[in-house]
Amino acid sequence: MMTAQRRSANRSRADEILRRLGDDGLRLTGQRETVVRSVAAKAGAFNPEGLVDELRPGGIGRATVYRTLELLEKRGILSRIHLDGCHGYTVCDEGHHHHLICRTCGRVLPVDAARIEEAIRDLADALNFQVDTHTLEFSGQCADCLAKAPAA
Amino acid sequence: MMTAQRRSANRSRADEILRRLGDDGLRLTGQRETVVRSVAAKAGAFNPEGLVDELRPGGIGRATVYRTLELLEKRGILSRIHLDGCHGYTVCDEGHHHHLICRTCGRVLPVDAARIEEAIRDLADALNFQVDTHTLEFSGQCADCLAKAPAA
DNA sequence: ATTCATGCAAAGCTTTTGCATACAC
């Protein structure tokens, strides 16, 4: 459901992303703005090719979409996720580094998994393993989708 | 380091996998045996295309390699992992469902992460999210590689 | 003898890249 609040939150998120790109000395082209607004409006996970299809009518080329996604990922604004067929993206608010991905509606719930982080640290310490990065993703069904189709 | 014990352990692991495939009514062809032995001997992660290269001189075709990997994954003998460039495999002993992947030597340490599992369950319960599957992967450096190159 | 497995080559899909043009600064 896309409420008025929701729309406005997405708009300001997009604005902030654009501001950040500008601060980094990147040019604020119409295409970049379109891509950023579209991405910021997404409730959950999406894949590059889908975005290409969505923006093609607007005259935005495949290469531009991919290049913009790369820019956003490098800045930590998007994070890559590994769905069934692999390779999707989701907007990534900072602080939250894990995602619950609903396989029914595609929504992505950010999770603040402090306890998990801690467990990971302990484990790595015990094994003398220096963990640089980790991926933790959950796939299943969100509360809403469970309510709609309890006998999935 | 590939000790004598190590070699023998790999052999018996390969034998067990082959037995299992036979039990499932699959034909035990020379190619399948070669693929299975090669996979079982791997210390860590590998990618399909690398295996294709490795086995090409033995006259094993690309399709056979991919089809065999698929068979093994379906039976839970291999698990797909998502390295930098995505899409690798690692042999997956049962019970262990998480992997520490060393980015230097490629070794994969299986982790029994009971505590993490528990934390995940609690989190999902709190959010009313039904978690069907999850991926948890760590990338970094193992103790051996840290010892060899401490200032990485 | 039957049926499954293989190899090849081609097709499919996703992502990246080279280059001339267009636009932001």
Added chain:
DNA sequence: GTGTATGCAAAAGCTTTGCATGAAT
């Protein structure tokens, strides 16, 4: 005006598939 960004189309990976041949049962 300068240099970055874009679009196109082609190339580059990786993976899957169709089909005739070959091998396991």
